[in-house]
Amino acid sequence: MNNLQRSAQTKKSIMEAATSLFAREGYDSTGVAEICERAGVSKGAFYYHFESKEAVFLALIDTWLNTLETTLNDVTYQAKSVPDGLLEMAGMMQPIFENNQFFMGLFLELWTHANRNEKVRQATIAPYRRFEETFTRLIKRGIEEGTLENVEPEIAGQLLLSLSSGFFLQASLETEQGNWGKKLQESIEILLNGMKRRN
C-alpha cells in the first residue's frame, strides 16, 4: 500500500469507529482511546490525521448530512407529482429508520451539541436550511403543477421538516422496530388530505 491508500484507510477506520461509538455511547462518553482501539490504530495515528476529537465529530457531521441531502434531493427530483414524491420520500426513510442504532444516536448527538458548540451549530444549520428550502421548493412546485392547495410554502416546508425530525426522535426512543417508514407515509397521507371535516 502506498502512502495515499494507507492514509485514506486509517482515516476511514477512525471515522467508522467514531461513528458507531458516538452513536451508541454519545460524544462525551466516548474516549479517544476507545475509538483508537476499535479502529485498530494508535493515538499517534489518530492525532496525526485529526486535530482533535471534536474535529472527527465535525467531519462525521459533514459526510452524514451530505449523504442525507443527496438522498433527499434524488427522491424529490425523480418524483412524477409532488404528493407522490412526498410519499416516496417517506418510504425512502425506512432504511434510515431501520439502522436506528447507528443513525438515530448520531442524529441526537448532533442536535445536542449544535446547541452548545458554535462550530457544530454552524456545521448543522447550513444543511438544515437547505433541507428546509428543498421542502419549500417542493411545495411551490406542487402548487404550480396544481396538485397542491395554495398553502404558504414556507410554513408547509417547515411543517414537513418538523414532522420528519419528530419522527426521527420518536424512532430513536423505541426499542422494538416499528415500521416507521410506513407510519410516516400514513401521516403524510393524513397531512395531504387534511383532518378537518368539510360540510
Place this chain on the structure above:
Amino acid sequence: MNNLQRSAQTKKSIMEAATSLFAREGYDSTGVAEICERAGVSKGAFYYHFESKEAVFLALIDTWLNTLETTLNDVTYQAKSVPDGLLEMAGMMQPIFENNQFFMGLFLELWTHANRNEKVRQATIAPYRRFEETFTRLIKRGIEEGTLENVEPEIAGQLLLSLSSGFFLQASLETEQGNWGKKLQESIEILLNGMKRRN
C-alpha cells in the same frame, strides 16, 4: 428557618441551578462543583440531598414532564371543539418556546440520555406515551363530535406528537426568537385543512 424549610430551600436551589446549567452546558459538561457554586451550597449539602448527579437529572425530568403534561391536559379538556383545542394548544406552547434557553436545552439533553441510560429512558417513555394517548383521545373525540374526518386516531396522534417534538427541535436550534407558537398554529391549520388539491 426550621429544618423543613431549610431542606426544601436548599433542594430547590440545587435543582434550579442544575436546570439552567444542564440546559446551557449539557449534563456531561456540567460538574457537580459547578452546580453547587451556582446554588450557593457545598458538595456536602448536594450529596446530602441527592444520591448522585444522575439523581438530580431524574428529579428534573420528573418535574418538567409533569408540568408539561398538566398544561397539555388543561388545554385539551377546556377546548370547545377539537380543532379549536389543537390551535389553542399551539398557542399555549408559545411561552415554552420563548424560554428556549431554559427548556429547549433540557429537552434535548433528556432525549439524548434517554437513548443511552436505562433509568432516564424509563422516566421519559412513560409520560411520552401519555402524551401520545392524550393526542389520540383528542382525535377520537373530534371524530365523535363530528369536527374531524374519520382518520385513524393512532396515526393522527403520532403525527401530532411528532410535529410538536419536531418544532421543539427546530426552535432549539434558532438563535433569534421566531414566533414558534404562531408557526405551529399555522402548521396545524394546514394539517387540519389538508394540502392536496381536491377536484
Place this chain on the structure above:
DNA sequence: TAAAACATAACGACCGGTCGGTTTTTGGAG
C-alpha cells in the same frame, strides 16, 4: 536519506464521589 505515517508512554487538568469534622435545629428536662 528525508519525509510521511504510526506507536507508546506520560502529563496535567478535571470530575464524581467520600469522609471527617462543623454548624444549625430540635425536642425535651430542669
Place this chain on the structure above:
DNA sequence: CTCCAAAAACCGACCGGTCGTTATGTTTTA
C-alpha cells in the same frame, strides 16, 4: 425561659480514576 445532647444539615479538603492531548521515538514509504 435555659440548657444540652442528639439529630439534621452542611462544609470543604481530598482521593482514585479518567480523558484529551502531547512529546518523543520508531517504522514504513518516497
